[in-house]
Amino acid sequence: MTTILDPTDERVPVARSISPRPEVIEGSVALLDISKPRGNVLIDRLEELLQQRLPKVEFKRYAKPTFTKPAPDELRQQIQQNNDFVIEALAD
Amino acid sequence: MNITVPPFSLSNSQSEQVSFPSGKASLVCFIKEDCPTCREVIPVLAAMADAVGDTLDFHVIGQTQAGNQTLLETFVPPFDILDDSSLKVSYASDIDTVPTLVWSDGQGKPSQTLIGFVKDEWRALTESLNAEQGVPAPAVDWQNLPDWRPGCGSLSVDPLIADRLRAEAENSPLRARRIDIGVADDEIEFMFDQGFSDGLPLVPPTPERVMRMLAGTRRDPQDVLAQMPPNMGDVTVEKVAINAVMAGCKPEYMPVINTIVQAICTDEYNIHGVMATTMGASPVVVVNGPIRERIGMNMQLGALGQGNRANATIGRAVRLIIRNVGGAKPGGTERSTLGNPMKFTMSFPEWEERSPWSPLHVERGFAEEDSVVSVFTMSSGPTLIVDQDSRSGAGLAGTMGLSLESAFNPKAHYATDCLLVVVPEHVDTFVRDNYSKADIRARIQEVTAKPIGQLMADDISGAGFKPEMVEKMGPGAMDKMMPKFRSEDDIHIVVAGSQAGKFSGAFHGWASGEIGSIPVSRKIDEL
Numbered sequence: 001m002t003t004i005l006d007p008t009d010e011r012v013p014v015a016r017s018i019s020p021r022p023e024v025i026e027g028s029v030a031l032l033d034i035s036k037p038r039g040n041v042l043i044d045r046l047e048e049l050l051q052q053r054l055p056k057v058e059f060k061r062y063a064k065p066t067f068t069k070p071a072p073d074e075l076r077q078q079i080q081q082n083n084d085f086v087i088e089a090l091a092d
Numbered sequence: 093m094n095i096t097v098p099p100f101s102l103s104n105s106q107s108e109q110v111s112f113p114s115g116k117a118s119l120v121c122f123i124k125e126d127c128p129t130c131r132e133v134i135p136v137l138a139a140m141a142d143a144v145g146d147t148l149d150f151h152v153i154g155q156t157q158a159g160n161q162t163l164l165e166t167f168v169p170p171f172d173i174l175d176d177s178s179l180k181v182s183y184a185s186d187i188d189t190v191p192t193l194v195w196s197d198g199q200g201k202p203s204q205t206l207i208g209f210v211k212d213e214w215r216a217l218t219e220s221l222n223a224e225q226g227v228p229a230p231a232v233d234w235q236n237l238p239d240w241r242p243g244c245g246s247l248s249v250d251p252l253i254a255d256r257l258r259a260e261a262e263n264s265p266l267r268a269r270r271i272d273i274g275v276a277d278d279e280i281e282f283m284f285d286q287g288f289s290d291g292l293p294l295v296p297p298t299p300e301r302v303m304r305m306l307a308g309t310r311r312d313p314q315d316v317l318a319q320m321p322p323n324m325g326d327v328t329v330e331k332v333a334i335n336a337v338m339a340g341c342k343p344e345y346m347p348v349i350n351t352i353v354q355a356i357c358t359d360e361y362n363i364h365g366v367m368a369t370t371m372g373a374s375p376v377v378v379v380n381g382p383i384r385e386r387i388g389m390n391m392q393l394g395a396l397g398q399g400n401r402a403n404a405t406i407g408r409a410v411r412l413i414i415r416n417v418g419g420a421k422p423g424g425t426e427r428s429t430l431g432n433p434m435k436f437t438m439s440f441p442e443w444e445e446r447s448p449w450s451p452l453h454v455e456r457g458f459a460e461e462d463s464v465v466s467v468f469t470m471s472s473g474p475t476l477i478v479d480q481d482s483r484s485g486a487g488l489a490g491t492m493g494l495s496l497e498s499a500f501n502p503k504a505h506y507a508t509d510c511l512l513v514v515v516p517e518h519v520d521t522f523v524r525d526n527y528s529k530a531d532i533r534a535r536i537q538e539v540t541a542k543p544i545g546q547l548m549a550d551d552i553s554g555a556g557f558k559p560e561m562v563e564k565m566g567p568g569a570m571d572k573m574m575p576k577f578r579s580e581d582d583i584h585i586v587v588a589g590s591q592a593g594k595f596s597g598a599f600h601g602w603a604s605g606e607i608g609s610i611p612v613s614r615k616i617d618e619l
Contacts, residue, residue, distance in 0.1 A: 002279050005297050006269035007288050007334045007416040009325025014271050017285050037210075037240065066093075073275050080276060 001073070025054055027084035032071075033063040039089040046087065094202040095194050098184045102153065102174040105164060110151065110174055113200035117225060118149035121193045122182055123173075125159025127244035129209050130191050134167045136214065136237070139230035141171040143218075147227050155182060155190070155247040182248035183257040189243035193217070208243030265306065265313040266299055268330055283338070288416055290408070290436055294338040305333040308343025309350060310618045317350055318357030321364035323419035327353050331417050332409070339409035344387045345402055348465060349409050351616045352377055352439075355467045356410070360610040366469050366602065367420040372428035373471045373602040373609070376511060377407055377439035378586055380453035381463030383616060384441035391443035393590035396474050396513065396597060407437030434470060440588060446516050447587035449529045456613040463616040468511045468584060469609040472499075474597030479518070485527030488518055489535035492596065496576055497540055499600035503547045503556035505540070505574045509582035509601035509611075515589035518596050533580040540576035544569055578604070584611065 006014070031047055033039045040063075047059050062079055064071045071079075079086055097120050101111045112118060121137055123130035141150045153174045154160035160173040176182050185192075193206040195217065204220070206213050215234055221227040248257055259266050273282045279296045283289055295301065306313050306329070313330040320327050332349055341349070356363040356375055366373045379389060390400035398404060420426045428435070444451040453464035477495040482488040492512065500507050512532075514522070522532065544565075549556040562569045577583055582604055589596075602608050 001275050002273045002296060003270050003298060004273065004279070004283070005266065005299060005302050005330075005334045006271055007297060007331065007338060007412065009323055009331075009417050009419065010269050011323065011325070011419075014269075014286065037242070076275070 022084075025057055025085060028058045028060060028082060029054075030060050030062055030079045030083040030086040032079065032086055032088040033061070034067040034071075034089060035064050036067040036089070039067075042089045043087075046089075093205065095185055095187055095192060095205045096202050097194050097196060097200060098181065099200060100181045100184075102176055102181060104172040104174055105160065106172070110172075112149065112151060113196065113198060114149055115198045116149050117147075117198055118151060118196050118200075119144065119193060120151045120153060120196065122153050122155070122176075122185070122187055122190050122246065123163070124155040124190050124244065124247055125162050127190050129241040129243050131163075131167075132238075132241060133191050133209050133214075134163065134169055136230070136232050137171065138167070138169045139232045140218065141169065143228050143230035144221070145227075147225055148221075153181060155179060179248040179253065179257055180261075182246055183254075183261060187246045188249050190246050191243055192246070195221070209238075209241040211237050211239050264299075266302060266330060267314060267328075268302075268334060270299070287421070288338065288412075290411060290415065292436070294412075295340055297334040297337040301337045302330070302333050305337050305341065305343050305346060306330065308346035309333075310347075311350060317353045320353070320357050320414065320418035321420075322368070322425040323417075325417040325419060327357070327413060327417050332413060335412040335416055336405075336409040339412050340401065340405040341409050342387070342401065342405075345406050345409070347463075347616045347618045348379060348383060348387065348406055349413075350618070351465045351614050352406070352410050352467060353413060355465055355612045355614040356414075358612050361467055361469075361612040362609045363414065363418070364420075364425075366609050367414060367418070367426045369602065370427050370429045371471050371602060372430050372432045372435075373469050374432065374435045374438060375407075375410065376434065376468045376470045376599050377410065378452055378466045378468065378511075379406075379439065379441040379463070380444065380451050380458075380466070381616070382461065383463035383619065384444075389441040391441040391446075391588050395440045395443070395588040396438075403440050404437055407439035410439070411435060411437060432472065434473075438470070442586040443516075443588045447514075447519060448523050449585070449587075452584065452586050453613060455529070458613065458615055463619055464613050465616065466584075466611060466613040468509075468599065468611045469602040470511065470599035471508070471602045473511075473599035474513060475600065477596045477598055478594070479596075480594045482521060485522045485525030485531060486535055488521050489527065489532045490539045492532070492598070493536035493539035493576065496536060496598055496600075499576070499598075501553070501555045503549075503553060505542070505547055505576055506578040507604070509577060509584070509604040511584045511586070511599040511601070513589065513597040513599070514585060514587050515593060515596050516587070516591050517594045519587055521594075529585050530580070532585060533583045536583055537575035537577060537580060541573045543571050544574055545571065547574065 031043045033043050101109045104110050144150050152171050153176045157177045189207045194202050195204040196202045273279050280293050283294045311329045315329045316326045318327045387402045389402040414420050442451050458464045479491040547556050
């Protein structure tokens, strides 16, 4: 990862562009548990509900080793390469 | 995962220093006042402190002074709260969450760390304390406590604070916000997306490159050189260095850029007006003195053009600072109707050695051996003055005057100023006639002087004086002679360019004088 220093007066937060939102959900959806307590409970329930609504979509489960640190590069790449969407259970 | 609390000495509410480790086993708990979970565990901590007594050291560390005071007044706990408002101990302990409770041995080696509040974990800890240290069970009403409460973010990982803490801990001079670019992102594209660019690719300002850039200046990275409009952002030397990296500068250009920033952020120069005007003005930087050679600026063939790194990137760095720190962006406060390519960059040195006259900085009151930057505001140019025929100083200066008539429009007299760049072959023509800069100025004024009657709006051009304006000027106004420039001082002259070619250049100014922009010269004093 490259780190750069902010050239501005820092009055506005760094903006990151959002990928275009597709109209239809198809392909594969990654469900990422960041390993906060009970995140898995939320994702279990979410997967159950989504499977009912989107029977043709494949769901894949991933977990970060720890919620306190960013996901390892390898995990990010794995998610990016093998999925069309990602749903992340962020915090408590 | 265990947290290791580094040795510390912190003040308690009585301003007494409390040290860790003391040789005695200890419990250290990090809290902050505005965290609901921290407030919820204070009665538990109180019961634990009572139970622990003198068996263990019991330290509660709070993250803000006012918050610590509030907690002591609200809960009146049997323990004091240590002041870590500098967040140095929190940062060095690498905690993410409060409350974080660490049980360490007498040497400070951790044996257990609890993060947030999980009732079973806290209860198990008290049981272990009982078994291993003989600490009696604390008087805690476990039944009525929630099973689990998440902690809150430690202030030491607050994004607004964490960068400063890291820099201080690493003894780094860098204080700018760090932006991580994801591995899957292209860093050049990312900088375009952030709006940092003038439209051309930028060099990524990594901390390593910025540190190298800072080696080019003697100034402290946190020195504030100026407040830059329109945002009135603080231009620190560090911000200059970051933008200089992006522009492609070498470290040795830093003193020049620092000085240009100071020169343009003056009331006289008025960078805000220069950027905001719909006229499309931009700074032109002339560099004089020994620094020109030292940093390898090009004052000869193609001096106003592309191909020399110092000429190209010094001006670009200044423009990026104006954009990024000042906040002047096209479509925002920068409102130029057409814009002009000089807005990318325009800096060049005077070829003093090829000039028979005093160089610009000496004319403007500096010593010859001083290195000086002069900033002038242009609205167009460099327009070429082609004269391959004149063999006399008067003839050549006459051509220059007639060419300068076009500044703004030929009927606009007393409206602007100019920066004339005389090329060597034209210099030689002047030298043959012993023609001084003063002679050139006087000749330009002489050949451009016209009675106001000839500067009136008419059928050919609607620009010019209107009858009602002239009436107000009193009788005889129509015959009053008016040269192009309000004063000979509005004609600035420098020498640059290659040995071959009778093509001098002129930058036409913007609104001159108090109402617009007055050229500013400033010595590069850190050399």
